[in-house]
Amino acid sequence: QKEVEQNSGPLSVPEGAIASLNCTYSDRGSQSFFWYRQYSGKSPELIMSIYSNGDKEDGRFTAQLNKASQYVSLLIRDSQPSDSATYLCAVNPAGNKLTFGGGTRVLVKP
């Protein structure tokens, strides 16, 4: 079992809809959780971080964390074509290094 699991997609959503991305992790001791966005041919960039159970909102993005279920999600509201990218879930199980999931490819269709 991989340490961080994501559905590879592609997740196809119409413009203006909500995109919902899911991520599960195996290490119960993980304390920090991140979502990175990666455009094709580019490097990953951090878009959200979450450290405690519940929801965290930043603009059109909402991260949700449930440590009991070992589950992290990302919601993208009012999806735009510019949101088309691969979204990487990352978990900090120990120390300062991150473990990444395989990423979910999102396609927003006009």
Added chain:
Amino acid sequence: DAEITQSPRHKITETGRQVTLACHQTWNHNNMFWYRQDLGHGLRLIHYSYGVQDTNKGEVSDGYSVSRSNTEDLPLTLESAASSQTSVYFCASSAGTTGELFFGEGSRLTVL
């Protein structure tokens, strides 16, 4: 502005040759990391360093080495390149214990 740069951005080499990928950051971050990214595997950690003279193996370290002689640089060396090491390599750095990474632009390596 602070940044993290990688060189070369693209390299083609032959099996058995030694290759070094450079990574230089001006964030003054203590933590530096090398990842490789392949289709179907996401980002996998090769080596990492928490400070000068500190280096640690990641999950896919076989065939790779790093050294940290100063804060700014963490070069990645492939001692004898293999075709299985064809990949995109990302260097990243972070400060403190937050886990927030800043990535370089990536180096695409092809081993023929």
